[in-house]
Amino acid sequence: MKLSRQFTVFGSAIFCVVIFSLYLMLDRGQLDHPKDLKREGTFSKGQLSILQEKIDHLERLLAENNEIISNIRDSVINLSESVKDNRGNLEAINFSKGSFPEFHVLPPLVIPIELEDCHFASKRHAHGSDVQMLDVYDILPFDNPDGGVWKQGFDITYDEHEWDSEPLQVFVVPHSHNDPGWLKTFDDYYRDQTQHILNNMVIKLQEDERRRFIWSEISYFSKWWDSIDSQKRDAVKRLIEVGQFEIVTGGWVMTDEASAHYFAMIDQLLEGHQWLEKNLGVTPRSSWSVDPFGHSSTMPYLLKQSGFGDMLIQRIHYSIKKHFATQKTLEFFWRQSWGRCFSLFITTFTKGNFLVT
Structure with a gap:
């Protein structure tokens, strides 16, 4: 405020000097050019107005500047008080060599392994032999001899x-x-x-109740479902209820297992299962995986x-498939090799028996 008064006094002094100078000029003009008195007087009034x-604009700028300086001063005062209050905390942090403030990092999100899985992994089971695939890889030549009727199958x-004595099932x-x-x-x-x-499928299954059919790719099934009428939809629901028609895996696609990220594998499974729950009230419990390029333990x-109880796989090397067939280990429990605890999984057919083709 003191600065504003100084500028006001200074401006007033300038104003007085200018007025006095104009007065002298006007007076001189009257003596030198009496005929032009009216014109000169009008010109002087315009100059005074400008x-x-x-001067008014200068005073407004000074007032705004005063307000800005006052705000800055208040901010500095508040900051100084805050620094004083927290000085103890600031002095406690030692940034010298070997001493840094501690940062808290959230632990990574992990999927817990059930305790029963760990117990299961430590036991031997009568349902199948204990096969270590690393040992199998060492003994197999992985050749491709002519298999007779089927190039790489069996003679x-x-x-x-x-x-x-006993019929073949x-x-x-x-x-x-x-x-x-x-x-x-x-x-x-x-x-x-x-x-x-x-x-x-809908026509033929209704013709004979002994007929069965399975389907896995929900991306196609949902497109077909949107195109059929209510009568055909009711027929499909009846076939599911009586067990003639079954949805297996129920993913949006039959996912690749060789290069896909596990998030994508989960996401497409969720997509298919949500559609099935919403439209059919069905939750698949058996998996059907016949065409991925190899099979991952993931x-x-x-x-x-996800609650599945069994699955069928198909695309494994012919040498491994033949080895499993001769050793009668085509049906087995699948345990992962990572970590201390192992999750297991039955690789089998819907009803407990299957033949890998």
Whole structure:
């Protein structure tokens, strides 16, 4: 405020000097040019008006500047008081060599392993032999000899008297694997093949109650479901209730297990299961994995944590498949090799028996 008064006094002095100078100029003008008195007087009044506006503007700027300085002063005072209050804390932090303030880091999010899984992993089970795959890899040549009827299968022979005492049980599971993307686009596959497969499924299953069919890719099934009428939808629900039609795995796709991130594997499973729960009230409990490019131990672990009880795999090396067949270990419990505790999983068919083809 003191500064403002000084500027006001200084401005007033300037104003007086200017007025006096103008008066002298006006007086001289009257003596030198009496005919132009009216014109000179008008000009002097205009100059005074402009000067007055400038002085007023200067006073406004000084007032605004005063207000800004006052705000800065208050902020500095508040900051100083805050620093004094926290000086003890600041002095407690020693940034010298080897001494830094402690930062608290949140622990990573982990999926807990159930205790029963750990107990299970430490036991041997009568349902299957204890197979260590690293040992199997060491003894197999991984060659590809001519397998007869099927290039890399088996030379299929049998003794006609071998089954006289006990009949051979063969489980046939009608299914259709539909890739959402391969040689055609998703829509091309649906238009040319998938919709016809599902339409025929409804017709043929109703013709014979002994017939069964399974489906896994919900991306296709949801597109087909949106296109059919209520009568066909009711027929599908009845077939599910009586057990003729079953949804297996129920993921949006049959996920890749070779290079996919586990988050994507979980996300597509959630997508399919949410659709099934909303539209059919179905929760799959068996998994069907016949066409991924190899099988990861992550997938059975995720499925078990999701409530699945069994799964079927198909794409393993022919040498391993033949080895399992000769050792009668095609049905087994799958345990992961990481950590102290191991999660297990049954790799089997829906009803407990299967033949890998």
